[in-house]
Amino acid sequence: MKILNKFLYLGAIIICFTACSKKPDVEYTSTYKMAGDWWVETFEDGAPWDDFQRIYTYNTSDPSSNQLWVDDQKHIWPFKGKFDVDYSSLSFKAKTGIPNLSETGKTIDVIEGKIIPKGGHSKTGVVVDSIYLKLKFSDGGGSTYELKGHQRTGFFEDEY
Numbered sequence: 221m222k223i224l225n226k227f228l229y230l231g232a233i234i235i236c237f238t239a240c241s242k243k244p245d246v247e248y249t250s251t252y253k254m255a256g257d258w259w260v261e262t263f264e265d266g267a268p269w270d271d272f273q274r275i276y277t278y279n280t281s282d283p284s285s286n287q288l289w290v291d292d293q294k295h296i297w298p299f300k301g302k303f304d305v306d307y308s309s310l311s312f313k314a315k316t317g318i319p320n321l322s323e324t325g326k327t328i329d330v331i332e333g334k335i336i337p338k339g340g341h342s343k344t345g346v347v348v349d350s351i352y353l354k355l356k357f358s359d360g361g362g363s364t365y366e367l368k369g370h371q372r373t374g375f376f377e378d379e380y
Contacts, residue, residue: 260369340370
């Protein structure tokens with residue numbers, strides 16, 4: 221019985237030491253400050269086009285890439301494409317002919333875009349990042365579309 225108690229005591233000590241281990245280092249992708257869920261309003265040639273809709277920005281499978289997926293999950297146009305980004309300025313690079321993976325044979329032109337840290341407010345006034353994108357779609361009749369909005373907080377009160 222004494223031997224069993226010694227093993228239990230030794231096991232408890234081992235558990236205590238391993239449970240108090242150092243916090244692991246978290247590795248981020250190169251675009252983590254630009255990734256998120258966003259509530260955006262859409263404007264067609266400067267005129268309001270739709271209420272707030274949700275879009276997503278997320279990293280590609282290459283963690284060191286200077287590209288970011290932008291996806292509206294078919295809420296607005298629909299569109300999904302890999303946009304070139306400049307991480308140091310949190311901006312989207314202008315580029316034409318990006319394949320629209322939501323619509324076969326269609327393309328997206330990025331005219332400009334930016335993420336502004338703490339540049340927006342949620343529905344209830346919480347300070348969050350803001351997003352701005354100016355786009356053209358090959359099937360958009362030549363119109364320019366602006367997506368202006370803010371990062372989603374996840375709070376029920378801030379949902380649209």
